[in-house]
Amino acid sequence: MSDLLGTGVSGLLAMQQALATTSHNISNVNTDGYTRQRVELGAQPPQFNGGLYTGSGVQVESIQRVYNQFLTDQVRTATSLESQHQATHDLAVQVDNMLADPQSGLTPAMQKFFNAVQDLASSPTSSAARQVVLSQAQTLTSRFNDMFSQLDGLRSGVNTNIQSMVKEVNTLAQSIANVNQSIVNSPRGANGQLPNDLLDQRDQLINQLSQYASIRTMSQSDGTVNVFIGNGQSLVVGTKALSLSTVTDAYDPTRQQVAYVDASGNSIDISNQITGGKLGGTLDFRDNVLDPAINGLGRVAIGLEQTVNAQHKLGQDLNGNPGGDFFSIGAPQLLPNSANTGNASISAAVSDASALTTSNYVLQLNGGTYTLTRLSDGAVTNLSAQGFPGSPVQVDGVTLTLNSGAMANGDKFLLRPTHTGAQSIATAIQNTSEIAAAAPIVTGAGASNTGSASVSAGTVNSLDPNLQQPVTITFNNPPTSFNVSGPGTGSPTNVPYTSGGNIAYNGWTIQINGTPAAGDQFTVTANTDGTGDNRNALLLAGIQNQTSLDGGTSTLGDAYGSMVAGVGTRTKQAELAQSAQQSLLTQATSARDSVSGVNLDEEAANLVRYQQGYQAAAHAISVASTLFDSLLSAVGG
Amino acid sequence: MRVSTKEMQLQTVQAMLDQQAQINRTQNQLSTGRRILTPADDPSGSTQVLSLGQVIDTTNQYQRNADAATARLNIEDSTLSSAVDLLQRARELAVQGNNGTENAASRKAIATEVRQLADSMMGLANTKDSNGEYLFAGYKTQQQPFSSNGAGTYTYNGDQGQRSVQIGPTRQIATSDSGQNVFMNIPGGSGSVFSMLNKLASDMESNSPDPSSITDMDTAIKNLSGVRAAVGARLNAIDLQKNANDSAVLQYQTAQSKIQDLDYASAISQLNLQMTGLQAAQQSYIKVQGLSLFNYLR
Numbered sequence: 001m002s003d004l005l006g007t008g009v010s011g012l013l014a015m016q017q018a019l020a021t022t023s024h025n026i027s028n029v030n031t032d033g034y035t036r037q038r039v040e041l042g043a044q045p046p047q048f049n050g051g052l053y054t055g056s057g058v059q060v061e062s063i064q065r066v067y068n069q070f071l072t073d074q075v076r077t078a079t080s081l082e083s084q085h086q087a088t089h090d091l092a093v094q095v096d097n098m099l100a101d102p103q104s105g106l107t108p109a110m111q112k113f114f115n116a117v118q119d120l121a122s123s124p125t126s127s128a129a130r131q132v133v134l135s136q137a138q139t140l141t142s143r144f145n146d147m148f149s150q151l152d153g154l155r156s157g158v159n160t161n162i163q164s165m166v167k168e169v170n171t172l173a174q175s176i177a178n179v180n181q182s183i184v185n186s187p188r189g190a191n192g193q194l195p196n197d198l199l200d201q202r203d204q205l206i207n208q209l210s211q212y213a214s215i216r217t218m219s220q221s222d223g224t225v226n227v228f229i230g231n232g233q234s235l236v237v238g239t240k241a242l243s244l245s246t247v248t249d250a251y252d253p254t255r256q257q258v259a260y261v262d263a264s265g266n267s268i269d270i271s272n273q274i275t276g277g278k279l280g281g282t283l284d285f286r287d288n289v290l291d292p293a294i295n296g297l298g299r300v301a302i303g304l305e306q307t308v309n310a311q312h313k314l315g316q317d318l319n320g321n322p323g324g325d326f327f328s329i330g331a332p333q334l335l336p337n338s339a340n341t342g343n344a345s346i347s348a349a350v351s352d353a354s355a356l357t358t359s360n361y362v363l364q365l366n367g368g369t370y371t372l373t374r375l376s377d378g379a380v381t382n383l384s385a386q387g388f389p390g391s392p393v394q395v396d397g398v399t400l401t402l403n404s405g406a407m408a409n410g411d412k413f414l415l416r417p418t419h420t421g422a423q424s425i426a427t428a429i430q431n432t433s434e435i436a437a438a439a440p441i442v443t444g445a446g447a448s449n450t451g452s453a454s455v456s457a458g459t460v461n462s463l464d465p466n467l468q469q470p471v472t473i474t475f476n477n478p479p480t481s482f483n484v485s486g487p488g489t490g491s492p493t494n495v496p497y498t499s500g501g502n503i504a505y506n507g508w509t510i511q512i513n514g515t516p517a518a519g520d521q522f523t524v525t526a527n528t529d530g531t532g533d534n535r536n537a538l539l540l541a542g543i544q545n546q547t548s549l550d551g552g553t554s555t556l557g558d559a560y561g562s563m564v565a566g567v568g569t570r571t572k573q574a575e576l577a578q579s580a581q582q583s584l585l586t587q588a589t590s591a592r593d594s595v596s597g598v599n600l601d602e603e604a605a606n607l608v609r610y611q612q613g614y615q616a617a618a619h620a621i622s623v624a625s626t627l628f629d630s631l632l633s634a635v636g637g
Numbered sequence: 638m639r640v641s642t643k644e645m646q647l648q649t650v651q652a653m654l655d656q657q658a659q660i661n662r663t664q665n666q667l668s669t670g671r672r673i674l675t676p677a678d679d680p681s682g683s684t685q686v687l688s689l690g691q692v693i694d695t696t697n698q699y700q701r702n703a704d705a706a707t708a709r710l711n712i713e714d715s716t717l718s719s720a721v722d723l724l725q726r727a728r729e730l731a732v733q734g735n736n737g738t739e740n741a742a743s744r745k746a747i748a749t750e751v752r753q754l755a756d757s758m759m760g761l762a763n764t765k766d767s768n769g770e771y772l773f774a775g776y777k778t779q780q781q782p783f784s785s786n787g788a789g790t791y792t793y794n795g796d797q798g799q800r801s802v803q804i805g806p807t808r809q810i811a812t813s814d815s816g817q818n819v820f821m822n823i824p825g826g827s828g829s830v831f832s833m834l835n836k837l838a839s840d841m842e843s844n845s846p847d848p849s850s851i852t853d854m855d856t857a858i859k860n861l862s863g864v865r866a867a868v869g870a871r872l873n874a875i876d877l878q879k880n881a882n883d884s885a886v887l888q889y890q891t892a893q894s895k896i897q898d899l900d901y902a903s904a905i906s907q908l909n910l911q912m913t914g915l916q917a918a919q920q921s922y923i924k925v926q927g928l929s930l931f932n933y934l935r
Contacts, residue, residue: 029642093677100675107687111694118698122705122802123768125779442776444797447822457799532770532778534800541803544695557691561684568676568683575677586651590644597641604930
């Protein structure tokens with residue numbers, strides 16, 4: 001009888017446990033990272049009585065997590081990649097949106113500037129037309145400056161993001177170490193079982209950490225898990241957490257980098273080892289979307305400044321003076337590495353805008369050889385072979401000159417030819433009369449010429465010191481050759497005449513067309529009072545369609561377009577990668593949850609099952625009680 | 638396969654969010670009329686839109702330049718027309734003055750009219766355009782190009798510059814002629830238009846008519862008419878170029894619209910499809926979420 005009672009009670013107790021676990025599962029249906037638990041029931045050892053083994057009820061052998069390590073690891077990997085592309089995409093979209101509206105980008109400002117120059121060509125003496133050119137130039141340079149500020153704002157945003165993400169990583173690492181500690185401190189269950197819910201909590205923390213960067217984990221025999229980041233740097237070792245920090249870039253103090261604080265407290269820059277996660281995505285955005293966009297915009301600014309200034313200087317302003325700089329711009333940045341020991345003072349200047357790339361470069365001295373490495377493709381130029389530092393060298397449109405001092409072995413400089421172009425471009429001329437719409441020379445035919453030849457208006461190619469000296473071309477008899485007289489020409493005689501052929505002296509080129517008569521004269525003189533001349537304005541306006549960049553294959557507009565397309569392509573890539581990773585993450589999560597997730601219908605069925613078991617066990621106790629009553633009444637009579 | 642209740646719910650909600658994002662995008666396309674909302678939607682297409690936009694704007698600027706050139710050339714044309722009329726009258730007077738029936742008194746009267754014509758000619762040669770620039774001064778458009786010392790000496794103070802404007806990608810057109818070639822240097826003539834008129838007047842005043850004055854006038858008329866014909870040819874060339882520019886702009890706009898603009902019909906049907914999809918997702922969510930074994934447990 002007592003064994004019947006005991007068996008019944010074992011059933012009651014086991015069913016209570018099972019109901020409690022079911023209810024625990026139901027309660028945690030919405031808990032992130034929760035793994036459903038299952039009560040493992042087993043028959044109690046039988047009793048040997050009178051030559052028979054009699055069953056003695058049920059016992060709870062364990063409460064197991066329904067868990068698959070492989071599926072959990074898959075979710076973690078997918079989480080890292082999804083977070084990475086999500087972060088890149090979220091940031092790239094901001095640049096993409098900035099360039100989205102064709103009415104608000106650089107193009108309209110550039111167009112209005114060149115249109116104003118065209119209008120100036122139609123009325124070169126009009127002070128209104130001159131004022132519009134000046135205003136549109138100022139609008140254009142401010143547009144460059146504004147766009148740089150917007151992009152630079154994103155750069156500061158990236159710095160702040162990196163700092164706050166590093167803090168999050170450190171907090172999570174500490175929490176994981178704390179859970180490791182709690183697990184070590186917890187008493188082991190049957191079969192050395194660890195506390196299920198602490199394991200879930202740790203998995204969840206590790207999963208959160210994987211949102212920030214790709215990590216690797218390694219389980220230890222004492223139940224703790226070690227976590228590694230980057231190139232295998234330990235972030236959690238047992239119950240101890242190490243940490244990341246932020247440091248400024250070795251070249252650029254305005255650039256925050258991710259660093260690892262090693263056991264002796266030194267911060268080591270590990271930015272280029274961080275992959276995956278929001279940190280990886282943010283660093284990827286900065287390297288591959290933001291910096292190229294800033295450089296691309298800067299290159300357009302430098303191209304504009306170089307070509308417009310070069311043409312403007314060949315012109316003559318309203319006061320009869322040679323044209324000055326129309327735009328101004330800062331020199332390429334050359335940033336010394338903070339570890340440099342030499343005292344070299346090196347300057348960089350743009351010498352050929354058409355050869356400029358949007359890449360950054362590293363200048364270094366190693367074992368006596370000066371090299372310049374283009375970071376976009378790793379191409380190395382041996383500067384020593386070109387005479388540097390003894391003489392200046394030109395690489396990709398930038399001329400490097402050692403002004404004083406010397407680089408020490410191992411010294412490095414970061415060369416950013418185009419980074420600050422859009423930031424520093426400004427309109428140099430202040431006064432409308434300084435716009436050089438005219439050319440400095442004027443050609444003429446002698447008043448007593450009798451032939452039918454005419455002279456072209458002439459073009460100015462360079463600022464020769466004798467550019468404006470009066471030169472006379474006199475045709476000989478017969479008029480198949482001519483004599484030239486005037487300072488700077490060397491006064492050559494009997495120069496053969498070809499109709500339409502180039503005649504070039506003192507920095508100008510003219511053509512004489514047609515049939516001259518003997519004694520006919522043509523002159524090139526200074527353009528005095530030629531305020532109605534628009535020849536240089538026409539040439540300035542022509543710069544818009546001139547292929548002045550990319551080795552003479554791109555106009556300024558094309559170069560801007562390729563920068564926009566670059567941003568668009570990277571944004572699209574990030575979007576596609578993000579959505580691909582999103583579905584992989586969904587699949588991985590479904591796979592894990594199909595094993596570990598709570599299904600309420602299943603739990604409802606279990607509830608019914610264990611409730612019935614409980615009711616039946618209770619009934620068995622009631623039967624035992626009835627049996628006992630029957631016996632008592634039989635005995636008591 | 639087992640499905641966890643939470644995952645099932647999250648996935649259905651995510652599906653609805655995705656559908657909403659697509660609807661939002663289509664709505665944005667419909668409200669802006671643009672297929673390409675950001676460069677990421679079509680990187681190469683958006684670059685083409687930019688460069689086509691630049692070509693359209695530049696061509697429109699050529700039209701503006703052409704209008705300015707037309708205005709300037711029209712002034713030159715009407716000035717030259719008046720100058721030719723004036724020379725025709727001078728020629729009539731020269732013929733009349735050379736007639737043997739005229740006497741000293743009547744020739745004096747002719748001389749007076751010729752002097753007035755000469756003054757008018759000086760005024761025409763010093764004509765200004767709408768910007769206040771002298772038309773026939775070459776590049777020195779802010780200095781009066783023609784002057785006289787009052788004693789029969791006429792000076793041209795301008796130069797031989799000729800202003801051009803850009804009216805097409807590779808087309809420049811001259812919008813002025815130097816006074817040197819129009820009034821001063823008459824091919825085959827005996828000096829400037831002004832000195833010819835002066836000589837005619839002086840001959841009449843001194844009652845000694847010279848038949849060469851008639852040829853002088855003919856030569857001058859021929860030169861000015863020639864310049865006027867060239868101006869007319871330029872005006873025609875501008876018209877042709879303007880037509881070419883107009884059709885180029887139309888082509889560029891069509892190309893730009895093909896790349897950038899939204900196909901409304903397909904966008905609207907897409908929106909309907911997306912809305913149906915969202916409704917279906919919402920309805921199935923409500924139905925499926927209502928299904929639970931707990932509903933039957935009493």
